[in-house]
């Protein structure tokens with residue numbers, strides 16, 4: 498019954514980096530634009546491994562960011578994209594965060610070249626953040642067996658018509 502605790506105020510200055518919050522906001526914004534006003538059921542996201550997103554945080558912030566938008570209550574499915582770096586010195590390519598890590602916590606990201614141990618590298622992939630696709634809810638099929646296709650229905654404020 499207790500309301501949601503809003504511990505996170507608009508604080509400025511040194512504080513925890515709410516990395517996932519800005520990502521969540523971005524995801525909701527893209528999904529909203531794509532949905533065209535229809536309620537969103539599922540949002541599919543791809544996140545590169547180098548983004549080092551904490552899944553629980555992203556779920557939490559997505560729910561918060563979606564509140565009051567067409568994404569409210571939507572499920573978020575996301576998958577990690579593999580990461581790949583290329584050494585600037587010897588052009589070796591390697592995955593700094595290989596998949597077989599048992600948990601995300603144990604994910605050891607090695608940014609040094611396995612060939613020459615150089616720290617200079619370019620990111621080939623792994624820092625992506627993509628909204629891959631969304632599913633929108635079908636406009637209520639129960640409401641009426643379509644006399645006509647009602648596309649792009651907008652929520653227009655209907656002035657109360659007096660019964661008569």
Ligand SMILES: [Zn+2]
Pocket residue numbers: 584585586587588589610611612613614615
């Ligand atoms: Zn190298």
